[in-house]
Amino acid sequence: MNKETHEILNEFHWLMAALQNIDVGLVILNTNFEIELWNGFMQNHSARMPDEVLGKSVFELFPELPESWFRRKADTVFVLKNSAFTTWEQRPYLFRFNNYRPITSMADFMYQNSTIIPLTNVRGEVEHICLIVYDVTEVAVNRLQLQEVNTQLQQLSRTDGLTGLLNRASWEAELVHEYQRYQRHQHLCSMLMFDIDHFKRVNDNYGHPTGDEVIRQTAACLKENIREIDIAGRYGGEEFAVILPDTHAEGALVVAERLRKKIDTLSVHYDGLYVEYSISLGIAELNPTMNEPTAWIECADKALYQAKHNGRNNSVIYTEK
Amino acid sequence: MSTILNLDEDHRDCLQEITNVAMGQAGDRLARLLDTFVILSIPHIEVMASSDIAMALQSIDDTSSVSGVCQGFIGGGISGEAMLLFNDTSFADLATLMKYDDELDAQAECELLMDTTNVLFGACLKGIADQINMEFSYGPPMVLGQHMKLTDLFRSHSNTWDHALVTEINYQLEGYNVNCDMLIVMTDASMEILLKKIDYLIN
Numbered sequence: 001m002n003k004e005t006h007e008i009l010n011e012f013h014w015l016m017a018a019l020q021n022i023d024v025g026l027v028i029l030n031t032n033f034e035i036e037l038w039n040g041f042m043q044n045h046s047a048r049m050p051d052e053v054l055g056k057s058v059f060e061l062f063p064e065l066p067e068s069w070f071r072r073k074a075d076t077v078f079v080l081k082n083s084a085f086t087t088w089e090q091r092p093y094l095f096r097f098n099n100y101r102p103i104t105s106m107a108d109f110m111y112q113n114s115t116i117i118p119l120t121n122v123r124g125e126v127e128h129i130c131l132i133v134y135d136v137t138e139v140a141v142n143r144l145q146l147q148e149v150n151t152q153l154q155q156l157s158r159t160d161g162l163t164g165l166l167n168r169a170s171w172e173a174e175l176v177h178e179y180q181r182y183q184r185h186q187h188l189c190s191m192l193m194f195d196i197d198h199f200k201r202v203n204d205n206y207g208h209p210t211g212d213e214v215i216r217q218t219a220a221c222l223k224e225n226i227r228e229i230d231i232a233g234r235y236g237g238e239e240f241a242v243i244l245p246d247t248h249a250e251g252a253l254v255v256a257e258r259l260r261k262k263i264d265t266l267s268v269h270y271d272g273l274y275v276e277y278s279i280s281l282g283i284a285e286l287n288p289t290m291n292e293p294t295a296w297i298e299c300a301d302k303a304l305y306q307a308k309h310n311g312r313n314n315s316v317i318y319t320e321k
Numbered sequence: 322m323s324t325i326l327n328l329d330e331d332h333r334d335c336l337q338e339i340t341n342v343a344m345g346q347a348g349d350r351l352a353r354l355l356d357t358f359v360i361l362s363i364p365h366i367e368v369m370a371s372s373d374i375a376m377a378l379q380s381i382d383d384t385s386s387v388s389g390v391c392q393g394f395i396g397g398g399i400s401g402e403a404m405l406l407f408n409d410t411s412f413a414d415l416a417t418l419m420k421y422d423d424e425l426d427a428q429a430e431c432e433l434l435m436d437t438t439n440v441l442f443g444a445c446l447k448g449i450a451d452q453i454n455m456e457f458s459y460g461p462p463m464v465l466g467q468h469m470k471l472t473d474l475f476r477s478h479s480n481t482w483d484h485a486l487v488t489e490i491n492y493q494l495e496g497y498n499v500n501c502d503m504l505i506v507m508t509d510a511s512m513e514i515l516l517k518k519i520d521y522l523i524n
């Protein structure tokens with residue numbers, strides 16, 4: 001062997017060592033998607049040695065890799081001689097590699113990004129593609145956790161802690177939204193407002209924790225008796241408000257009466273004591289004379305006031321006098 | 322001193338010519354990949370302030386809803402970023418074009434945008450790179466925003482540069498309702514080498 005050949009071989013040797021040991025996955029595929037190179041990273045994570053995979057179709061060996069999806073990506077590489085990319089957001093992984101660190105691992109499997117690059121032969125044609133697989137588990141898990149926390153925070157900032165209903169601010173935002181929708185489409189829509197009769201007495205006679213329990217159970221009863229599309233909020237201390245889309249006043253009255261009767265038979269048990277109570281309800285159907293959202297609330301409030309005036313534990317539909 | 326602001330006519334014309342040729346090649350490659358005729362507008366090259374880009378876009382109505390994707394490139398002292406703006410009405414056609422059979426949920430839309438960007442931009446930049454005898458490496462495409470007003474899409478990003486060389490190219494695909502605008506943005510940092518390469522071609 002002459003000196004020059006020896007040097008080339010030597011260079012080739014350390015180049016291969018670098019490819020073998022680099023901490024990303026390297027896979028070279030031919031036009032039939034048969035594996036022609038499988039570096040150390042891939043060997044270690046897949047527990048398959050080169051003699052098990054070389055010359056075999058990547059789709060047969062790894063059924064988790066969707067063939068049509070991957071071919072579509074690879075096609076652009078072959079035809080355009082252009083890199084293609086996959087991200088964990090599109091597809092969490094190409095090869096399912098299980099978590100290997102029992103203590104610090106954050107996910108069950110390795111999230112992967114990948115780049116597919118064209119490899120040209122001496123004539124400038126692409127006969128092979130190189131798939132580079134990156135382990136992005138930490139980035140992915142952190143991002144997912146952040147998203148989850150943000151969703152939770154958003155949820156927390158929208159709801160009332162005691163009842164789980166919308167808090168006043170977010171209920172009012174929904175109200176404005178519904179009002180704007182009405183202006184555009186003039187669909188039917190009603191509002192139901194109610195409060196607990198003589199709530200102050202409950203607090204005074206049984207204590208605030210019992211009062212809280214009464215509010216909580218009222219909210220629970222409310223949730224059970226409205227539809228998914230209805231928008232319920234805790235408007236004030238013992239005051240509740242519900243928007244009932246696509247519902248006329250009479251329909252809302254049915255809901256109101258059902259709720260009123262349920263509450264009337266309800267007995268809240270707390271701290272060894274039983275509390276029985278009632279609610280009064282006001283209903284207002286949205287109409288074109290209400291020129292802003294607050295006017296709608298005022299009407300429902302007036303009806304509620306009328307219900308109180310009528311002796312409580314009843315429902316009243318707002319009418320213009 | 323800003324090289325961009327002092328870009329002379331000869332250099333600009335040459336850049337225009339290079340891009341024209343590149344687009345011709347890109348059109349050919351894309352036609353083979355996508356089995357459809359690709360209509361590419363004549364590239365429009367201009368030096369723009371970052372605040373003017375949204376307004377200067379010629380092919381997209383600034384009140385309609387668009388999705389934007391960016392992809393960076395770098396190599397041999399030249400770098401930049403492309404931004405592709407897709408008209409939101411074109412998703413179904415885009416999916417047919419890219420041979421997507423999966424259901425188009427938000428995630429699939431995102432992937433579709435990224436793949437299309439990679440294909441359209443890659444095809445174009447390859448032609449430019451070949452002519453100035455360079456090779457670029459590409460970053461992964463990043464979705465900037467989906468279904469937004471053009472002005473909001475641009476507003477959400479603050480820029481660290483004043484003026485940039487912007488190439489605008491409009492893509493239309495025969496038989497598909499796909500309208501896409503591509504901007505290639507390069508800053509002063511790339512000008513020295515780019516102009517050297519162009520000088521070499523001119524002389």
